[in-house]
Amino acid sequence: MILLDFDKGNGLVPAIVQDYKSGKVYMLAYINQASWKKTLETGEAHYWSRSRQEIWHKGDSSGHVQKIKEIYVDCDNDTVLFKIEQLGGAACHTGYETCFYRKVGPEGEVAIVGKKIFDPEKVYKK
Secondary structure, eight states: OOOOOOTTTTTOEEEEEEETTTOOEEEEEEEOHHHHHHHHHHSBOEEEETTTTEEEETTTTTSOOEEEEEEEEOTTSSOEEEEEEEGGGOOOTTSBSSSOOEEEOTTSOEEEOSOBOSOHHHHHOO
16 A cells, blocks of 8 residues: 655645546645545545645535546655546536636736636535
């Protein structure tokens, strides 16, 4: 069993999340030992929410679950790459397909280049 180095990041390891077919990067999140274990046990992505200070099952409230297809670990055992199938078509809580929906131009201007899939107010009912 691979042993991830959670000590370097004060108990957290970055998780890069990528579509297993297209290679599109959906998001960057963090995992701790407990969320890593849940991910391996269930085959669905679980992360550590730094803002809520709790394990977060991706898609639990939205239905946009991430099914793990492959996992890669970097050479230092301190970063993982989850290749996933994104159910529901969107990974970003703002409703966009990916969290990287804004492109920064040469003058620092920002353009929305992503596709909005859902209305977060309707999905999260906040």
